[in-house]
Amino acid sequence: MEQIDRWDYAGEGLEESQLPAAPWELVRSWVDQARRRNKAQGDLPEPDQISIGTVDEHGRPSVRTVLMRYLEPAGPGFYTNLDSRKARDLAANPQIAGTLTWAPLFHAIRFSGRARQLDRDVVRGYFESRPWGSRVGAWASAQSQPLHDRGELEQRVHELEQRWPDTGRPDDVPLPDGWGGYVIECDEVEFWAGRSSRLHDRLVFVREGDGDLSTEGAWRVERRQP
Template sequence: MRDLPSSIADLRKSYERAELDEQASHANPLLQFDQWLREAIEGQIPEPNAMTLATVGSNLRPSTRVVLIKGYDERGIVWYTNYDSRKGQELAGNPFAALQFHWVELERVVRIEGRVEKVSAEESDAYFASRPLDSRIGAWASPQSQPIDSRTLLVTNAAKYAAQFLLQPPRPPHWGGYRLVPDRWEFWQGRKSRLHDRLRYELQGSGEASQWTRQRLAP
C-alpha cells in the first residue's frame, strides 16, 4: 500500500470546544438533536442540514451519499429524493439505513440508525410545491443514478418539461420523501487527548411502553 504523504498522515487537531455530559444532556435524543442542530444553524455552520445517508444493497455492499434534512419530529428524520435512484432501490430492498451529521466547526457528530418508510403523498406534494421552480423541473429532467451520454440530455429534458408544465409542474410519481424512524442515536463531542464524549441512546420496548436508554461509550 502506498504511504500517505506526510502532510496528510501528520494532520492533527485538538478538540477542546465543548463537552457532553450525561447529566447535562437530554433524556430524549430528539431534544438533544434539536438543541445541537439549532446551535449549528445559529453558529452559521456551512450547510448544517447536510447529512450522510448510508444504505445497503441486495449484494450487501453499503453505499453513502449526502442528502439534506427537510424535517424532523417524534416520528423521525425526513428527506426527499428520486425513488428510482440507487438509494431508493436499496431502501426498497432493505428498509434500514443510517444517517450522520458532521458539524466540523463545533467538533460534533450525530449518528442515527433505524427503519425507513416513505412519507405520505400529501407530505411529498406539500414539500414539492414549496421548492423553487428550477428544482421542480429538475426532478422531472434527471433520471437519477442512471447512466447518460452527456449533460445535454439533462438540459434538453429540462427545456422539454419547462415547456410542458410552465409554472406548475406536478410532483413526479417517482419523487417523494423518506422518513427514518430512529431506534438508535449517538452523539459525539470531540475532546482533548482523543478522550472524546460519546453518548448512545437505544430504544427499548415498543409502542407506548417504549423508552430510551442512555449509555456512555468509550471513544
C-alpha cells in the same frame, strides 16, 4: 511519509447530566445551534446535510450526502427519486444509518434504524415548497441512471420548462409519481462531542420501548468509548 496536519478537538464535551429523557430535545437543540452558527459565522454551509448509508440486496454498502428536509419527532428524513440507488437499496433492505456532522462545533449526531416512506401528503407539501427550478429538475433527472452527456439533461430541462412554465404557483409543476421521501425510524441516536486528545464523549440513546424521539421511557442511555 506525507506530513499530516493535526488539530486538537477543543470541544466542551457532553455529560449525562445534560441529556434529556428522550433524544428529540437535544437533536433539535444541536440542529438549531448549527443553523445559527452558519448564519452568524458562515463556516457551516448546508448545516442540514446528512450522510446516508444503505446496503443493496447483495450487502454492498453505499454512502451519499443529501439534505435533511424533514425533521420531526418521528425522525430525520429526506426526499429523493424513488428509483434512485438509495431507494432501490431501501426497497431491498430498509436498514439505514445517517450522520449529521458539524466540525466547527465538534458535534455529530448518528441515527440508525429503518427507513419508512413518508406519506404522500407530506411529500406533496414539501415538493410544492421547493423552487420552481428544483421541481422541474425532479422530473428531468432519472436519478442514478447513466447519462450520455450534460447536454442531454439540459435538453430535458428545457423541454419541461416549456411544458410547465413558472407561474409563481406552488402547483405549476405536478408532483412526479416516482418522487418521494423517507424518515429514519431510529433504534439508536448517538451524540458525539469532540474532546482533547481524541477522548471524545459518545452518549447513545438505545430504544427500549415504543414511541418516537420525544417519548420518555422508550430509551436508555449508554456511554461508549471513543
